[in-house]
Amino acid sequence: MAEFFAETWALPAPAAYALAGLIHCALLLGIVATGAMGFIWLERKVSGRIQDRLGPTRVGGKFGWLQSLADGIKLLSKEDLAPQEADRLLFRAAPYISFSASYTAYLALPFAPGWVAFDTNVAVFFILAVLGLEVFGVILGGYASGSKWSLFGAMREAAQVVSYEVPLGMCVAIPVLLTGTMNLTTIAQMQAGWFTNWLIFHDPFTFVAFWVYAACALASVNRAPFDLAEAESELVAGFLTEYSGLRWSYFFMAEYGSMLLVGGLAALLFFGGWNGPVPIFHSLGWAYAPDETAWRLTGFLSNLAGCMNFLTKAVLGVLVMMWARWTLPRLRIDQVMSMCLKYCIPLAAFCFVGVLGWQALGVASPNDWLPAARGGAIAVRETWWWQEAAAAPAGRAGRGDESGVGADTGDVVGGTARRARIAEGAGGAG
Amino acid sequence: MAVDQTLVDKLRTRFGDGVRQAQLEGLDPWVELAPDVLVDVCRFLRDDPDVACDMLNCVSGVDFFHADPKKAAKASWQPHVALVYHLSSTRTKERLVLKVTLERWKSGVPGEPPEVPSVCGIWRGANWHEREVFDLMGVRFVGHPDLRRILCPEDWEGYPLRKDYEPPQYYHGIRDH
Amino acid sequence: MATIDDARTVECDVRTDEMLINMGPQHPSTHGVLRLLLRTDGEIVSWVEPHIGYLHRCAEKIGENLTARQWVPYTDRMDYLAGMNMNLGWALAVERLLGLSVPDKVRHVRVLMAELNRIASHLVGMGTYGLDLGSFTPFLYAFREREKILDLFEEVCGARLTYSYIVPGGAAGDLPGGWLDKCTRFLDEFWPVIDDYHTLLTNNAIFIKRTAGIGVLPAALAIEYGCTGPVLRGSGVDQDLRRDGDAWYTAMYRDYRFHVVVQKDGHYPQDHAYPAVPAEAVLGDSWHRYYVRMLEVVQSVDIVRQALEKYQAAEDEWSTPIKVNHRLPEGEVYLETEAPKGQMGFYLVSDGTAIPWRTRARSSCFANLSVTSELCQGCLLADVPAIVGSLDLVMGEIDR
Known part of the structure; x- marks a missing residue:
């Protein structure tokens, strides 16, 4: 996404990354926060159904959505x-x-x-x-x-x-x-x-x-x-x-x-x-x-x-x-x-x-x-184990110094090359 | 074996004058004991295979006292505190009632609880029952392992089930209505 | 160096400080205002002391200032989950003093009410026990059925909790029309639900893990502490006052058929298909106390069915309860009845006036609770609610 901002709006790279980061955070916060609210609502509904209780199946507006809202207001206040x-x-x-x-x-x-x-x-x-x-x-x-x-x-x-x-x-x-x-x-x-x-x-x-x-x-x-x-x-x-x-x-x-x-x-x-x-x-x-x-x-x-x-x-x-x-x-x-x-x-x-x-x-x-x-x-479950074993001596030597967890691996590459990256990532993390 | 002549005779031969009197008539026949033989009699009643009173159901204190002198004059009894022990047997399903009569206050000093031996050594369940009687009726059980108030707060004054009990006006600054 | 075969030995070797904790009086699983003072070493509880009295309302003192009939409402506030049984205990004690027996019709209604209330009380006991172990749903399932019983009671006497329905000399009123059908319908609905309870709790692997072998109360100890009711029967002592009690009380159940729920010769009554006793369970543990209650519910359903038939067959008149200022004969009476939680005794000393000289309530829960310190020694913190819950306490009755 950062690349997108950088290209279309000609933003400097740090600003583009910051903007992209902010948008990501906001989106995720939305998911987590509304998710929690939704789950509180869901928990109420599920427990109400499981326990044969009348309250949670009837109260709080259409489908009880107001109940979570009221809950939130109560907690805030x-x-x-x-x-x-x-x-x-x-x-x-x-x-x-x-x-x-x-x-x-x-x-x-x-x-x-x-x-x-x-x-x-x-x-x-x-x-x-x-x-x-x-x-x-x-x-x-x-x-x-x-x-x-x-x-x-x-x-x-x-x-x-x-x-x-x-x-x-x-x-x-x-x-x-x-x-x-x-x-x-x-x-x-x-x-x-x-x-x-x-x-x-x-x-x-x-x-x-x-x-x-x-x-x-x-x-x-x-x-x-x-x-x-x-x-x-x-x-x-x-x-x-x-x-x-x-x-x-x-x-x-x-x-x-x-x-x-x-x-x-x-x-x-x-x-x-x-x-x-x-x-x-x-x-x-x-x-x-x-x-x-x-x-x-x-x-x-x-x-x-x-x-x-x-x-x-x-x-x-x-x-x-x-x-x-x-x-x-x-x-x-x-x-x-x-x-x-x-x-x-x-x-x-x-x-x-x-x-x-x-x-x-x-x-x-x-x-x-x-x-x-x-x-x-x-086709991913090829016999990579053997391939890796065969490729290892040559591959490992060349890759030893260019490792790093943060290396951008957003694109997915199949086959042995990807294996190599994994080994590299794990090596960096370890 | 309920309270009947055989039991009373048995107790009399064993404990002599410790058995003060027995009432075999009425709904719940009872035997009145002297305080000093109470523990021995209880142990006997528990261990004797014919009686086998293995359970102490209840210990109750009853205060016989009229605050009103006119009523006191008409009463058929002298002021005293009676302890009533209700025993039963889980084996024979029989019930027994024992009584112990005590003076209202020890040596006649108001506020000083009379003393009676504790039966905690015979039935451990007596612990709480005796604490309750101590708390509400004001009877000191000698030999009780942990004689404290149980229902009332620990700093409560007086014994509420006594007939001459006056509830305090204030308790920790809280006014009684 | 001594061999270490118990985890607690290690705890003793590696000396750690003990911590004193107050469980209650405001605690979710002390069933009201019970306060347990725990001394813990990590999760292990080395010593427990119950403190009671937070709900003390001087019921006995009040009883010395009211007539026998007036004290009835105070009795159902003792074990407020089984008000009918409390009323019944007092009514029978007063009647025994008066020598007053009630007609068969009233007798059967009393059996009906007492047993329905026993079901309701055991349902609460079962439900809250689930709650003590962290299982929420059985509680609400239990309350759902209990509501139906309360509805039945409400129709009979207008109250849902504190009934004051059974009074000395009779009961406050005859059953309303159509009530018997409703009661039968309730029993038919209730019968299959019992299996749900067994599925949710009795046979649940976690439930068995949490209760079997926990808080084992040997029969001798139970007797010594005066434990009664399901607590005593859970330890394998065959005593139920409905069968073994005073003649004045057993006369009420004279023509009823029921089993005393107790493990005799290694098995429980087998009149119905009950879930099997798990291998881990030891006689006298929390699981058995719970199980006895569940089986008593079934027995009570059987008794209620019989009572419904007998009530319909009874041809005598409804009796009139005693007057409010009915004079009591001089003398004293002590009568214990089999309340859901144990033997509830009432002791009444009368000086010949309408107002009793002394009223005394012998509480079953009081005696059952007193054994807690013995049961909880050396258990884990989480076992304390499991043990206290299995005693099925009601603080209203303990503190009176």
Whole structure:
């Protein structure tokens, strides 16, 4: 986009980048903020339906949209209280840390081919790393509140989230292993075609890995049955005990933001991203080819539909989280931890090794058994492993010094050249 | 085994004069005990296989006192505080009532609770019941592990279920209506 | 060096400071204004002390200033989730003193009300227990059905919570026309819903993980502390006053068939298809206390069905309750009844006037709560609500 500004309006490069950045931020903020509002509305509706309650299904204007608005006004007009015992500075900063972590992670989240604020080739890594920072806000909030309940919530959050990052990372590594890239756009594009090409259906291990990912994602965003940091019935409200009004709602927005984010990540990594179950736009020839950048209407429409597709999948993920929340009792902290250490990590590791073996042995995935479905797919799962091995000695030597995470890799290049870039990106990040 | 002549005889032979009187008529027959044998009798009632009163259902204090001298003159009793222990057996499903009569105030000094041995050593559940009686009726249970007020605030004055209790006008500056 | 076979040993070795925490009186899962003082070492609770009295309303003192009939509204404010059973306990105690027995028609209506209210109370117990464990939905499902029971009560006596319907000498009025059909319809609707509850909680893997083996109350300890009701039966003690109580009370249920829900010889009554007891559950743990309540609901539905039939068959007249200033004979009476939460006892000493000399309410929850300190020792912080919730407390009854 920056190039576009620079070319059409003849802006100097820094100004063009700043403008583009601002527009990206504004768009994403719109998505996160209205998303949170929408999700509060949705949560109310879903819980109302699940719990057979009349109120949320009747109140608040047409479809209850006024209810979220009223909620927002109420939160805005509440007094901004900080307890006397609290560490004022940290107490006030904590919600912003939490929210900005959740919001920053959106930078690397592609909504459609090319529709991403920061198309980095370590997007997966970036999102996990930045999302992991959210826990700081919670720990600080809990610690700075000067309340014992908050402290309990913060400690639980620290133990839980940090532990669950491990299996979560392992599960996320599996699609990365399969596609050979950390670039989310590429990962999604590799799953184009029929739904059989989605990574969740790639082999039994990815299928299991997705469920482990779902559990770990639920745990890392603090949703029931893993909402131990809040644990209303035990810790009053955990780290949120002393928060009110807008600051409280920042935590809330961060929570909903993260929910959508992990939902979107699941869609990108396991469910084909913006690719629908049937490759309509590919067969029409509207969809952008991976290396195409010029604007055209059919491509835009295809992207729009893809974006809708992606959002639908992400929101479905969020809906499942809500469903779980309104159905299941809460686990106990020791059970949560033992679930992570005894089940999630071994299972994720097992899946990782399984996928590795599957790839190494070149076992066919369902998509390969359906010759009719293969058409739309980009032939990415070629035996890159062997190619890489053959190309390595020559390639590595030449590439050693030109690495860098920020290197612009917005365009997607297939084949060995792309592999090379990945290796380079990972090397730079590592 | 409910309270009947056999039980009373059994108790009399064991505890002699500790068994003050027994009423076998009426809805709930009862045995009145001297305070000093209370614990022993309770232990006997719990451990005796025929009685096996393993559960203490309730400890109640009753204040017999008329503030009005005219009524007091007509009353058939001398002012006293009665403790009523309702026991039951989960095995035989029988119920038993024990009574202990105490003077209203220890050595006649108003405000000084009379004393009676605690039965906490026999039924641990007696702990709270005795605390409640102490709190509301003003009876000191000797040997109770943790005799504090339970329903009223810890700095409350007086024993509300006494017939001559006057509610305070002010409590921490809050006026009573 | 000693071998470490318990995580707590490590906690003791690595000495950390203990923290005192107040759980309550304003806490979401202390069921009202209960205050638990916890001493915790990390997540492990080493000591718990309940503090009560925040809802103390001197009901017993008030009873010494009102006549027996006038005190009825004060009784249903004790266990406000089972007002009918509270009214019934007081009414029966007063009637026992008066030697006044009620006609069969009234008796069956009383059984109807008592058992319907038992269902309602157990539903709240079940629902709030779900809430204590972080499961929100069973609570609302329970309240949905409870609403229907309250609707039935409202039609009978005009009140939804504090009924004052069952009074000494009878009940405030006969059932309105069409009520029996509504009640039957409710039972028919309610029957399949019980399976939903079992699906949502009883058989839920997380629920079992959270409750089975937690807060094990051995039978001997339960008896020693005077625990009654589902808490006692959950520990495997076969006692239900509807069968084992005073003759004056059991006469009310004399021609009813029902099972006392208790695990005997390793299994619960099998008159209906109940969910199986999970392997992790230990007799006397929180899961069993919960389970006993759920099964009692089924028994109560059976009793209500019988009561509906018997009421229709009863041919005698409706009785008139005692007058407000009805003079009580001199003497004393103590009667315990099987309220939903345990044995509710009323002790009445009369000096021969209309106003009782002493009224005393023996609260079941009071005794059930007193065992908390024993149960919670060494448990985790999250187990405290799981244990306290399984005792199904109502502070109105504890504090009176």
